[in-house]
């Protein structure tokens with residue numbers, strides 16, 4: 001498998017002189033396969049515009065474009081690139097868009113299609129030239145054919161969000177964004193008026209079990225691409241519950257799960273290149289990461305697996 005990062009940022013595109021090195025576009029990954037023409041795109045953040053332009057210039061003369069787009073969830077930073085993805089304006093393009101059904105049970109087609117209304121954008125859904133099929137996903141295993149298996153796993157985010165574990169020719173790429181560690185939602189402080197001993201202990205064990213399930217889901221991945229928007233200090237100082245992970249936790253969890261390479265992504269829009277460089281110095285080598293190859297994903301970066 002060959003993976004390229006077209007966007008690595010979280011929350012909102014953040015272009016400017018401070019983000020040139022790691023990139024300011026929001027998440028979009030391109031995944032290609034050695035013995036197959038299949039193309040998987042994970043998330044449709046603002047980085048998707050560059051991917052689409054590249055596909056048109058490289059591929060379009062060779063024939064129709066077929067792609068499968070796996071959306072982790074439908075927060076704006078993960079879908080706002082779709083209207084600017086040039087292949088959707090070509091009649092020979094065929095897209096399958098997979099994504100989680102939302103908590104309101106609205107259809108993916110309607111959630112995504114909502115962007116294509118005159119209220120937000122000058123082109124309507126029924127004016128798009130491409131043939132688009134929408135597929136609502138739940139947690140489970142999906143056989144895409146050509147030896148490609150995808151396992152979708154619910155993550156911990158304010159909106160239902162899916163991680164994807166993609167297996168091909170014995171190699172594994174796993175995504176886990178947007179997410180944070182599961183935690184006990186009940187009070188554990190006996191002095192708190194809402195404290196309930198039974199709920200507190202059930203909450204503890206539920207969180208522990210879910211975090212263990214997460215470690216099984218990422219186990220033995222050749223490449224894990226994981227949300228790492230905050231440091232532990234930032235997370236504990238008021239970001240808990242926002243749906244993003246502290247770097248220290250994910251590095252430890254990935255090591256416990258024998259992950260071979262860890263790419264940290266969903267960089268905070270306020271984080272400058274020089275600040276990410278400092279984080280990389282602190283977390284990507286030495287005792288914390290051990291011998292697991294750990295790095296902060298950069299726009300334009302390409303990785304070969306297998």
Ligand SMILES: [Zn+2]
Nearest residue numbers: 010011077178
């Ligand atoms: Zn996000």
Ligand SMILES: [Zn+2]
Nearest residue numbers: 073075157178
């Ligand atoms: Zn999100």
